[in-house]
Amino acid sequence: MLTGVAGGRFETGTAHAQSPSSSALAAHPGAIQPQAPSQRLPDFTALVKQVKPAVVSITSQLKADTVEDDDQDQGGGGGGGQQMPFPFPFGFQMQHGNPHRTIEARGSGFIISPDGFVVTNNHVVKGATSVSVTLDDGTVLPAQVVGRDARTDLALLRVKPGGKLPFIQLGDSDDVEPGQWVIAVGNPYGLGGSVTAGIVSARGRDIGDGPYDSFLQIDAPINRGNSGGPLFTQDGKVVGVNTAILSPSGGSIGIGFAIPSDVVRNVIAQLQKHGRVTRGYLGVQAQAVTPQIAKGLDLPASLGSPPGGALVANVTNGSPAEKSGIKPGDVITQINGEKVGTPRDLAIKVASVAPDSQARLTYLRDGSSQTVDVHVGNLGKDGNGAGGSDNGQPGSQGSIGVGLASLTPDLRQQLGIDDSVHGAVVHSVQPNSAADQAGIRPGDIILGVGSHLVSNPADAAKAVHSALQQDQTVALRILRDGQDAFVAISPNANGAGGSQAPDGDEDGGNGGGQDNNQSG
Numbered sequence: 021m022l023t024g025v026a027g028g029r030f031e032t033g034t035a036h037a038q039s040p041s042s043s044a045l046a047a048h049p050g051a052i053q054p055q056a057p058s059q060r061l062p063d064f065t066a067l068v069k070q071v072k073p074a075v076v077s078i079t080s081q082l083k084a085d086t087v088e089d090d091d092q093d094q095g096g097g098g099g100g101g102q103q104m105p106f107p108f109p110f111g112f113q114m115q116h117g118n119p120h121r122t123i124e125a126r127g128s129g130f131i132i133s134p135d136g137f138v139v140t141n142n143h144v145v146k147g148a149t150s151v152s153v154t155l156d157d158g159t160v161l162p163a164q165v166v167g168r169d170a171r172t173d174l175a176l177l178r179v180k181p182g183g184k185l186p187f188i189q190l191g192d193s194d195d196v197e198p199g200q201w202v203i204a205v206g207n208p209y210g211l212g213g214s215v216t217a218g219i220v221s222a223r224g225r226d227i228g229d230g231p232y233d234s235f236l237q238i239d240a241p242i243n244r245g246n247s248g249g250p251l252f253t254q255d256g257k258v259v260g261v262n263t264a265i266l267s268p269s270g271g272s273i274g275i276g277f278a279i280p281s282d283v284v285r286n287v288i289a290q291l292q293k294h295g296r297v298t299r300g301y302l303g304v305q306a307q308a309v310t311p312q313i314a315k316g317l318d319l320p321a322s323l324g325s326p327p328g329g330a331l332v333a334n335v336t337n338g339s340p341a342e343k344s345g346i347k348p349g350d351v352i353t354q355i356n357g358e359k360v361g362t363p364r365d366l367a368i369k370v371a372s373v374a375p376d377s378q379a380r381l382t383y384l385r386d387g388s389s390q391t392v393d394v395h396v397g398n399l400g401k402d403g404n405g406a407g408g409s410d411n412g413q414p415g416s417q418g419s420i421g422v423g424l425a426s427l428t429p430d431l432r433q434q435l436g437i438d439d440s441v442h443g444a445v446v447h448s449v450q451p452n453s454a455a456d457q458a459g460i461r462p463g464d465i466i467l468g469v470g471s472h473l474v475s476n477p478a479d480a481a482k483a484v485h486s487a488l489q490q491d492q493t494v495a496l497r498i499l500r501d502g503q504d505a506f507v508a509i510s511p512n513a514n515g516a517g518g519s520q521a522p523d524g525d526e527d528g529g530n531g532g533g534q535d536n537n538q539s540g
Contacts, residue, residue, distance in 0.1 A: 074187050075129075077210075078145070080145050129153065137292060145177070151163040167295040176292055189258065191255065196259050200253065203215060205252070209243060216240045221275070232368050235264070239274040242276040243272050299370075306367075307363055310327070311326060316470065318470075323353070329353045330365065331363075333503075344394040350471075370396070373396045380393050422460060426444065427442070441465065443475065466480045467499055493508055494508070495509070
C-alpha cells in the first residue's frame with residue numbers, strides 16, 4: 021500500500037486481498053455525515069489592518085512587594101510547574117537597590133470610544149502607582165483608572181487624546197460557537213501589535229478564577245502580556261477579553277481563556293457610569309439537577325438529558341426569592357426569558373440584573389411550569405457581599421440505610437440549630453449501605469422528601485416508603501453544617517439496605533435524644 025501510494029498507483033486487486041472485511045467500511049445510513057466546509061482557510065490581513073489601530077499596550081508601575089504578594093497568592097509569578105490557569109501580566113524592568121523599588125508590568129487593552137475609554141484586565145492595573153497607554157502609532161498617554169471589578173477581572177481606563185481615537189465595538193459572545201475562527205491581538209512580552217489566530221475550543225469554562233467564571237476557551241496562542249487584549253471574530257467585533265492560560269511553563273500550549281463580551285458589556289457600562297459594579301441578588305442556594313434527582317422529583321423530560329435548570333436547595337429568609345414565593349425543590353429554568361442550564365448560569369444571570377429592578381423567573385414546581393416576578397435585591401447590601409448566595413454546591417448521593425431520630429432540645433443544642441428547623445436527624449448509618457458509601461453521616465438533618473417538607477422521623481419514613489413503593493428515586497432535602505442540599509436516593513442502589521424501605525416502626529427511645537426513632 022505504501023509503495024502504491026508513493027508511486028501514484030493503487031492496485032485494486034491487492035487492496036481487496038488485504039481487506040476481506042472491507043464491506044464493514046462501507047457508508048452506514050445512520051452514521052454522521054458532516055458537510056465539508058466550502059471555504060478555504062481565511063485571510064485576516066484586511067481585518068487586522070482595520071482593528072489593530074484600536075488595540076493598545078498598557079504599562080503599569082507596580083510596587084515590588086505588592087507583586088510578590090500577588091504572585092504568592094495566585095501562583096502567577098513565572099511558571100515553575102504551575103498547572104492551573106493563571107493571569108499573565110508580564111514584568112519587564114525592575115529597579116533594584118531600594119526597598120521601594122517598582123516593577124514595570126505590561127499588558128494589553130482596546131479602545132471602546134473615540135474619547136478615550138480603554139478596556140483591560142483588572143490584574144494588569146491592580147496595585148499600580150501609575151498607568152500609561154501606548155497607542156498603535158507609538159503615542160504614549162497617561163491613563164486614569166476609572167474603575168475595577170475583581171470578580172470578573174475587568175478594568176476601565178481613560179486617556180485624554182488630542183483628537184478622536186479609533187475604537188472597536190463589542191460583539192455578541194452568546195452567538196459564538198466552538199470551531200469558529202477567532203483572532204487575538206495584543207502585547208505579548210512587550211511585542212505590541214502581535215496577531216495570532218485560532219478557533220473557539222469551548223464555551224462556558226469554569227476555571228475556578230471567580231464566582232462568575234464562564235470563559236471562552238480558545239487555542240489562538242496568547243502569552244504573558246496578552247492580558248486585557250481583544251479577541252475578535254471575523255466580522256471585527258470583540259467577543260472576548262484575553263485573560264488567562266493553562267500552562268505548565270507560563271507559555272502558550274494552546275489553551276487560553278477569554279472573558280465573554282456579554283459579561284464585559286455589563287461590567288464596563290457600570291464602571292463607566294458609576295466607577296463600580298453592583299450585582300443583583302436573589303437569595304437562593306442552588307445545585308445541579310442530576311438524572312437521579314430529576315427522577316426523584318418526577319421532573320418532566322423537557323429539561324433535557326442531562327437535565328438543565330438550577331434546583332433550589334435553600335431560600336434565604338427575607339430574601340427576594342422568599343418574598344416572591346420561591347421554595348426549596350423548585351427548579352429555575354429561565355430568568356427574563358433566558359435559559360438557565362446550571363446553577364452557575366443562574367448566578368451569572370442574576371448578578372447581571374440591575375438591583376431594585378424586576379426579573380421574571382420561570383420555574384418548575386410539582387412538575388408544572390410557573391412564572392413569578394421578583395424584585396431583585398443588591399448583592400453587596402442584601403446579600404452581605406457573599407458571592408455564592410445565588411449559587412450552590414451539589415448534594416451528596418445517598419440511599420436508604422439510615423436510622424432517624426427526632427430533633428430533641430438536646431440534639432438541637434448539639435447540632436447548633438434553633439426551633440425554626442423541623443425534620444428528622446440521622447443518628448446511624450448502616451455499614452456498607454449505599455448511604456454509607458455515599459457519605460451520608462450521623463448528624464445530617466432530613467428537612468424534606470422531594471418538594472414536601474417533613475416535621476419528624478415518622479413523616480420522613482412515610483414519604484420515603486411511599487416513593488419506594490412506586491420504585492421511584494427519592495430526593496431527600498438535607499441540612500448539613502448549616503447548608504441545605506438535595507440527595508438523590510435510588511431504590512436500586514447497591515449495598516446492604518440499599519433497596520429497603522423504612523419499616524415505619526417507632527423504637528420508643530429513652531429520652532436521650534433517640535426517642536421516636538425510625539429506620540430507613
